[in-house]
Amino acid sequence: MDLVQAVLLALLQxxxxxxxxxSSAHLILLPALTGWEDQGLAFDVAVHVGTLAAVVWYFRGELRPMIVDWGRSxxxxxxxxxxxxxxxxxxxxVPVGVAGLAFKDxxxxxxxxxxVIAATTIIFGVLLWWADARGQRLRSEHTVGWKDVLVIGVAQAIALIPGTSRSGITMxxxxxxxxxxxxxxxxxxxxSIPVIAIAGGLSTVELIGAGESVIWTPLLVGTAVAALSAYLCIHFFLKLLERIGMMPFVIYRLLLGGALLAVYA
Structure with missing residues (x-):
């Protein structure tokens, strides 16, 4: 893998x-459309480390009291x-962990x-539009109850299907x-924090077991680019969300899904 590929794939991730x-759909589609070889397990671990670092750093102020109060509870x-x-x-x-172990292969x-990516991109794009248009939008994340957690957790497990989008279906x-x-x-x-940490940890164990040789330069570049781009993405997405809503992402999903059907159907 050259540095251009590393930068583009990490930026995409x-x-x-x-x-x-x-993200999984885009990381599958880019190599398929460009003819690049699979980026490999080591690179997947590297970009997961980058995105994990970004979300932990962004929410560091919220995570401290959550951890302290969890211990108190x-x-x-x-x-x-x-x-x-x-x-x-x-x-x-929990649901995504159980589903991941059961349906990994x-x-x-x-x-x-x-x-599959085309179908899930379109279907869950339409569902995102419906939820954004019809949802009551009355509560913050601090009010989540066990029913909310169950529904959102099961939705996150469905996101194992490529093209669904973990962030999209949980939102x-x-x-x-x-x-x-x-x-x-x-x-x-x-x-996403425990999910990315678990996925990255399992991939690391698998990588160690495979005994693959590692070329460090693209991995380090990929980690840095993924971390910076993920942090900026979180910042601007949350900043602009109330103004733009979900419709731009719905339109993008429908266009992408339609293009995939036109090419591969």
Whole structure:
């Protein structure tokens, strides 16, 4: 992998990881359309480290009280302060963890096709539009209850299907449950922290077991580019969300899905 490929793939990962447009779909499609070889497991780990660093740093102010209050809730055996949100993030991660272990082989083989990506891109794009248009948008992420966590957590598990978009479907579910746009987006981003950490950890174990040789320069460049682009993406997405809504991303998904159908159907 040369540095141009590393920069473009890392930039794509950093931007699309947190937008409701599916990072996995774009990372599958770019090499397929350009004829590049698969970027390899080591590079996937590197860009996941970059995006994880970005979201943790961006939400560092919220994460500190969440962790402290979560610890207090264990000791006091009751919800205190931000422990509700911390427990919500933890329990919301369980469905995707279970589904990932159960369907890992299917997701990585049978479902990695342009037609599957086209279908999920369109279907979940329309669902995002519906949720944004019809959702009550009354609550912030700090009000999430167990019903919200269950619905959003199950939605996150569905995002294992390429083209669905983890951030997109969790925002969709959050909007359907009555969260406002900022609340749905922020809870989605907080949910990404354990998911990215688990995925990156499993890939690291797999990489160590495979004993692959590592060329460090593109990995370091990829990590830095993914971290910077992901941080900027989160910042500007949250800043502009109330003004632009979800419609630009819905339109993009419909155009992308239609183009894929035209090429591969």
């Amino acid at each position: 950093g931007v699309t990881e947190f937008l409701p447009v599916s 264990l000791l006091e055996r009751r919800l205190v302060g931000e422990s509700r949100l911390a427990w919500g993030v933890l329990f919301g991660t 299917v997701v990585e083989t049978s479902l990695r096709s342009p037609l 969709t579910a959050g909007l359907m449950m009555g969260l406002d746009r900022q609340g749905a987006a922020r809870f989605s981003f907080l949910l």
